[in-house]
Amino acid sequence: MAKSNLKIHFLGTGTSQGIPVIGSDHPVCLSTDAKDKRLRSSILLEKNGKVITIDCGPDFRQQMLRYNAQRLDAILFTHEHSDHVLGIDDIRPLVFKAGQDMPVYGLERVLSELKNRFPYMYAQEKYPGVASLIEHHVNSEAFTVADFHIQPLHVMHGPLPILGYKIDNRFAYLTDVKTLPDHTITQLQGIDVLVISALRKKDKHFSHLLLDEAIEYAIKIGAKKTFFTHLSHHLGFHSQVDKELPENMYLAFDTLEIDLS
Numbered sequence: 001m002a003k004s005n006l007k008i009h010f011l012g013t014g015t016s017q018g019i020p021v022i023g024s025d026h027p028v029c030l031s032t033d034a035k036d037k038r039l040r041s042s043i044l045l046e047k048n049g050k051v052i053t054i055d056c057g058p059d060f061r062q063q064m065l066r067y068n069a070q071r072l073d074a075i076l077f078t079h080e081h082s083d084h085v086l087g088i089d090d091i092r093p094l095v096f097k098a099g100q101d102m103p104v105y106g107l108e109r110v111l112s113e114l115k116n117r118f119p120y121m122y123a124q125e126k127y128p129g130v131a132s133l134i135e136h137h138v139n140s141e142a143f144t145v146a147d148f149h150i151q152p153l154h155v156m157h158g159p160l161p162i163l164g165y166k167i168d169n170r171f172a173y174l175t176d177v178k179t180l181p182d183h184t185i186t187q188l189q190g191i192d193v194l195v196i197s198a199l200r201k202k203d204k205h206f207s208h209l210l211l212d213e214a215i216e217y218a219i220k221i222g223a224k225k226t227f228f229t230h231l232s233h234h235l236g237f238h239s240q241v242d243k244e245l246p247e248n249m250y251l252a253f254d255t256l257e258i259d260l261s
């Protein structure tokens, strides 16, 4: 397979409330290990100097400052839940710097929900300083954005159909997964690195995989390496849980980088 110069950076690996949870005295929330501090889930992909993110949650500003991001060429959305979209207003400095509106990609339902939540970004006559979005509806067709080859993947988040993305046929990012259609599992065969969500160990959730369920999918997909993300404090301490995982499976953590060049 062709080399892809792809670099992956985890902007956030926490579930919707992040870790620590506000006001919580749970031991994981009180942990002093930096790997137990998880902002809301999102990743940044870099290739040939171009940068895209998957999702743009409420911690977007802090995440992009921490990464020292200088540009953003597009945003791919998995779905419309708040922990995946609420940072969209903070794209403004990057839009002003580039002098270009921001291309956003997602299911038609997801992009129309963005319009409901952020109507001022779509107004004909905008308040000065508001950023504009360029909408690209995505369904099953592969597409190219800023040097990245992107294959959307259909994923079920409980009853809600959402998207994951396969990048350059080597890497896939699946968050907020409850079930994967067989077709999606077929599309994932042969990838080098899989990222898949795992909420916690116990108490089944209607719309999120538990860790053992995510491991089952990871075994079926058979990537060379698998990283788990979108983690709750109920999963446990990073250092303990990471040790218990099967071979070539790891917990992701904020700021983790994977180089696929």
Ligand SMILES: [Zn+2]
Residues within 6 Å of the ligand: 079, 081, 157, 176
């Ligand atoms: Zn969600």
